[in-house]
Amino acid sequence: MLPPIIDSHVHWRDPINPYEALSDTVDENGNRGGAEVQPYLPEDYRADAADVDVVGVVHIEAEWSKADPVGETRWLHGLATGRKTTGLPLVVMGFCDLSKPVSEVEGILDAHAAMPLTRGIRHILNRVEGNPALCWADREYLDDETWRAGYGLLGKYGLDFDLMCFGHQLEPFAKLAALHPDIPVHLEHAALPWDHSDEGREVWRKGMKALAALPHADVKISGLGNTVPNWTTQSIRDYVLEAIDIFGTDRVSFASNFPTDKQFSDMSTIWRAFDEITASFTWNERKALFAGNAHRLYRFSK
Numbered sequence: 001m002l003p004p005i006i007d008s009h010v011h012w013r014d015p016i017n018p019y020e021a022l023s024d025t026v027d028e029n030g031n032r033g034g035a036e037v038q039p040y041l042p043e044d045y046r047a048d049a050a051d052v053d054v055v056g057v058v059h060i061e062a063e064w065s066k067a068d069p070v071g072e073t074r075w076l077h078g079l080a081t082g083r084k085t086t087g088l089p090l091v092v093m094g095f096c097d098l099s100k101p102v103s104e105v106e107g108i109l110d111a112h113a114a115m116p117l118t119r120g121i122r123h124i125l126n127r128v129e130g131n132p133a134l135c136w137a138d139r140e141y142l143d144d145e146t147w148r149a150g151y152g153l154l155g156k157y158g159l160d161f162d163l164m165c166f167g168h169q170l171e172p173f174a175k176l177a178a179l180h181p182d183i184p185v186h187l188e189h190a191a192l193p194w195d196h197s198d199e200g201r202e203v204w205r206k207g208m209k210a211l212a213a214l215p216h217a218d219v220k221i222s223g224l225g226n227t228v229p230n231w232t233t234q235s236i237r238d239y240v241l242e243a244i245d246i247f248g249t250d251r252v253s254f255a256s257n258f259p260t261d262k263q264f265s266d267m268s269t270i271w272r273a274f275d276e277i278t279a280s281f282t283w284n285e286r287k288a289l290f291a292g293n294a295h296r297l298y299r300f301s302k
Contacts, residue, residue, distance in 0.1 A: 008220050017071070019037045042079065046088070048267045057089070061094050069096055094112045094122070106153060109154065171206065174214060190222075220253050256271070
């Protein structure tokens with residue numbers, strides 16, 4: 001039996017809104033960010049999730065135009081106020097370019113924090129030097145002292161950080177995050193393991209352990225179709241179980257990463273995979289992994 005679900009990583013988009021060249025789309029020539037924005041709204045999500053019991057969602061910034069970094073958060077609050085979320089409880093992780101001047105960052109963070117569904121910020125960091133296909137950030141922000149200072153401001157506004165990076169970036173990030181225990185960190189997509197050699201897996205494992213050593217960090221397991229080609233339940237099993245082993249059953253949540261992962265499978269397949277992989281866990285552990293941890297970590301009861 002599949003427990004109730006809080007989907008801790010979803011994106012909704014309406015093409016009438018302004019978006020950047022989306023890093024999660026690939027055109028017919030294989031160019032990342034080359035495809036046009038397609039509509040994906042709460043009713044589309046609800047249709048995709050029709051055969052699972054979703055009781056809440058965490059909306060992650062969907063690469064709205066950087067000219068208006070608070071616009072998406074306003075739009076989502078409008079959907080929620082207008083009851084256009086199809087009854088789904090919602091919390092929001094917005095966007096801020098933390099490398100901007102301090103005064104600009106503070107203004108953006110203040111505006112996000114003023115809206116009641118906001119829980120934090122995401123700024124994509126994924127970058128593998130020398131591998132253009134895995135350079136989703138335009139530079140290595142972890143080396144940018146201005147960005148690091150901007151990160152440190154999140155605590156002032158009571159905001160979390162959704163961390164999207166690769167395994168080799170986790171150790172340097174963990175050193176920064178250790179300086180700011182007041183900023184909860186939610187690692188996205190289990191750090192998207194992409195190098196499946198023994199050496200690559202060890203880099204991923206070492207980074208995961210470095211972040212897990214911080215009590216204010218947790219991990220979302222999702223999005224593995226992006227870096228595990230033609231994924232199956234069996235091909236992701238070890239990554240899922242090892243991530244749970246490293247962080248513990250009280251600091252892991254599951255997510256669909258829809259609509260991004262719609263290119264790899266339907267939503268039911270994703271949740272049934274997590275269900276099968278955790279079949280030997282206790283019912284209380286499974287309830288926590290599928291909903292309880294996300295409810296607590298993203299403060300749905302705030």
